[in-house]
Amino acid sequence: MRLGFALGAICMALLPTAHLGAADFPIIADVPVPPPQEERGIWGAIAYSETDEKHGFFWGADKRQEAMDIALEHCENADGKGCAVVEVFRNHRHWDDDDNTGFPYHHCGALAIGEEKASRVTPWSAKSAPTRDEAEDMAIQACEASGAQCKVREWVCT
Numbered sequence: 001m002r003l004g005f006a007l008g009a010i011c012m013a014l015l016p017t018a019h020l021g022a023a024d025f026p027i028i029a030d031v032p033v034p035p036p037q038e039e040r041g042i043w044g045a046i047a048y049s050e051t052d053e054k055h056g057f058f059w060g061a062d063k064r065q066e067a068m069d070i071a072l073e074h075c076e077n078a079d080g081k082g083c084a085v086v087e088v089f090r091n092h093r094h095w096d097d098d099d100n101t102g103f104p105y106h107h108c109g110a111l112a113i114g115e116e117k118a119s120r121v122t123p124w125s126a127k128s129a130p131t132r133d134e135a136e137d138m139a140i141q142a143c144e145a146s147g148a149q150c151k152v153r154e155w156v157c158t
Helices: 001-015 063-075 132-144
Strands: 042-049 054-061 085-090 108-114 124-129 150-157
Touching: 042 063, 042 108, 042 124, 042 150, 054 108, 054 150, 063 085, 063 124, 085 124, 108 132, 124 132, 124 150, 132 150
Parallel strands: none
Antiparallel strands: 042 054, 042 085, 108 124, 108 150
């Protein structure tokens, strides 16, 4: 019995927290949070600069952030001064490929821009949908809600 007690005392002495009392339990480091579930698909994005009507698109990315970064870069390379990502969409590799993230599979995106300025800013809209026709119709309808006549400037499908 004394041997077991002695071994226990030696082990406690070797631990860095052995000096702590019962009320002084060591603080456990933050448990790492698992990364968010991977959103599968083939990603596309639209970037637009409202101040100078420049835009950039990208499609075919494996990651959402990659599509956004490259669309933004294309907009800035077109001399867009206030570029921002305005629409992100994705296609799926297989029809039954649901990753349960709640992010819809919209295969196509469209950017519609007004033909005339309603004020200091030209009306515009970017929308995505399962088909090109749906994306274009939605973008035009949203843009024309301002009262302007709008046309699709660009469309892309993944």
